[in-house]
Amino acid sequence: MALSGDARMGLIYDGDDIQMTSRARVIFTMSGETDTGLAFGASFRGDQIDGANGNTNMNAGTVFISGDFGKLSFGDVGSAARSAVGDLHGVGLTGLGFANEYPYLDRLQGDLAEEFDAGLGYTTAAMYEYSIDGLSVFASVGQFGVVRDTFGELDSFGDGFITDTKVTSNAAAIGARYDFGDFGVSAGYEMARFKGTFTETEFFSGDEVDSVSGSETLKADHLIIGVDATFEGINVKAIYGRAGKDLGDALKADPDASRDQYGISMSARFDEVGVSAFAHRDFFKTTNLGVGASYDLGGGARIVGGVRHEKPKGSSSNTTADFGLAFSF
């Protein structure tokens, strides 16, 4: 059982106003080893203490066991595609909305999410990882979402309709990453499916006289690839993603959206000074640019600042910024 933590204090500008921003958090990390040498453990943040107590909805923290066979994790693990390919380099004290993070299927927000948030991400899921030499492979599956419901009733003569419904949601992903020297390539594929089925049964005088069934399915997938390279202390990364199936069709049909997202970023460190930058264009044709810098004060303290410029398609742009001190304990 180990305790660690982080904290920060600074200012944030939201495009209109400046406000103070600060926080302090603790992280619990538990670990053990079986008699045969398998490692196991769990970890969660203090503010996620309730979500980590999740059972069939562990939406924070993770639990794992690992050995020669690889590593198996349950909980808030994200998708295998995300684990393999990851995100662009971030900027700022607060992350400035984390526009450097990619909308993987397990993170889809907004209108499309209502159709496609198949639960890979922020509910219980399982992830398997295996690494050998420069190759890492990942496979994940979201919670097996099932909702069953029955409605309708018979009248006093035994006449009427009874309808059984079942809605299932499934998500799965695979990913891989290969490192050779200072170069790395990665790829991931994630898919999600919603399926609703119903069976309506008609009764007359208590006897079943007819039955009608039907179902509807909605699918989404997301193929994503990345490349990255490190030279002279500078790390550069590019990521391209393409949505498919019903999600791809919906994006394609929307004149304000696209099936594709792409971006590039860099991070470098020169003694105490760190700099990072990213550019990302998402499915909804919003472009985000970010630049950030930090200065290491030693002992776990850094001065950090960043600027983010957001340009949504068809509306005016907005610039946000932050600056302050970040601590790790």
Add this chain to the structure above:
Amino acid sequence: MALSGDARMGLIYDGDDIQMTSRARVIFTMSGETDTGLAFGASFRGDQIDGANGNTNMNAGTVFISGDFGKLSFGDVGSAARSAVGDLHGVGLTGLGFANEYPYLDRLQGDLAEEFDAGLGYTTAAMYEYSIDGLSVFASVGQFGVVRDTFGELDSFGDGFITDTKVTSNAAAIGARYDFGDFGVSAGYEMARFKGTFTETEFFSGDEVDSVSGSETLKADHLIIGVDATFEGINVKAIYGRAGKDLGDALKADPDASRDQYGISMSARFDEVGVSAFAHRDFFKTTNLGVGASYDLGGGARIVGGVRHEKPKGSSSNTTADFGLAFSF
């Protein structure tokens, strides 16, 4: 101040569907000693951190002081009857609904609970324990529940009715356990009482002209006895409980219920292998059977699985099961 924790990851079958289940928790344990050698301390789980901060409703965690005089605990202590007699042996990774746990008065759920959940259990209570040789005695009292209310008003002529009401709920329990060699016997008695009183006062031109009072009382009790024995590494336990007073009468009058509950269970350990089983018939004539097994991997890790079969009176049975890894840190 000591930290410990537990975590688990596995699968659960609810009778219809299989889902992943996992969680991670931390436990805070604080202890101290006075100059004269009295021990004191407190303990609560991380996900109960708010309930443990309870004041007059400390519904999680406990605080204690102990010495030659015995041990006095406040908080989420349960009833003395439950402390003395306890529950049947449990099964499974998740407890599978904890059907091995007895419906003591401090745990009553459902329809009857609305009349009888007198607050022994999941609100602040106090427990006193004393042990000498093989004998342990327990006495507990629930929070002194009081709700006072006044309603009604006088009109502009000073005419009208004012009604004062007071609802009190009290619960108390005693228990004892005696161990002789490999055998143990235990018994507990718990009681709960709700009392509502009212005084309606009539006013005319601002003067009190009449006053009517009344009260209604509802009582419940529960006598419970247990025997257990250990031989050749096998622990066997049987528990019988009988509800009385208004609760017993209500159960007796209900054709689908009974004043009696009873059950039997066993648990055994052979090197790394553990097995357990229980059978319980509750007040509502629901029968639960459970079997479970575990394999100790060492270092605090176990493989655990269980099956529970539930047969409610007058409706169809259901079987649930779970399987996975349980960790303690």
Add this chain to the structure above:
Amino acid sequence: MALSGDARMGLIYDGDDIQMTSRARVIFTMSGETDTGLAFGASFRGDQIDGANGNTNMNAGTVFISGDFGKLSFGDVGSAARSAVGDLHGVGLTGLGFANEYPYLDRLQGDLAEEFDAGLGYTTAAMYEYSIDGLSVFASVGQFGVVRDTFGELDSFGDGFITDTKVTSNAAAIGARYDFGDFGVSAGYEMARFKGTFTETEFFSGDEVDSVSGSETLKADHLIIGVDATFEGINVKAIYGRAGKDLGDALKADPDASRDQYGISMSARFDEVGVSAFAHRDFFKTTNLGVGASYDLGGGARIVGGVRHEKPKGSSSNTTADFGLAFSF
């Protein structure tokens, strides 16, 4: 990263009924040091774990950095006036409602708070402190509260009104304390301001034809001074506060209120025995008297009890009391 905690168990009398009261809490304290010797850290209670994760509303816990320049803290810091002058000595196991605490502007509750709770206190704020010899100075500023809103719309002819509103709330305070030998004097000044502005623009056929602006401002301030002295192990303290600006005018105009509050208190320790007492008359002419005593059992355990007598202006008085064990870990 250090853990500490506290717990208590006892009885409380609310003027009508006696109830059991208990609780257990944990405190997280994180600290570090930069390469150049600046100290930094953060602290919060376990039950405040969510509030400490606050960003622009860190309403629990604090984060700080300190060095030769002084100490700068963000988070739930209270006002500089409160830090300099403080509160009267408290009584009892539970604080008995903390009537010894002064209604600083960052704590104003009730009717006036709706106009004047300018956010110094229980939202993110910043505090600067500097001490040299016997002198300590404090300066604080509350979160820069800003709410912007736009409403109204144009009809299909491009006619209509659009109104932009902006409500800002600001709070700031200064304070100082000087100690000479066994005497100390302290003073603080805190102020809060709400300002609402609007601009209503009229459109005709899509063109701006007229524009009207306006604003309204509401101000409050609070001057508070304190003196304290220690002799023969007895600490005595007196505090006087006077509200001004719109808040002072509103209090002055209210026959049941006053612009002034004042109080006196003492605390003494003789070996294991501690006693304390306070008397306070607040802005609403409510008088509170409190007396308390404690006995130190060693090892962090104390027996503590207290009585509080409250006499609101124009209504009947109420006496509350508590008694029990307090533990620190």
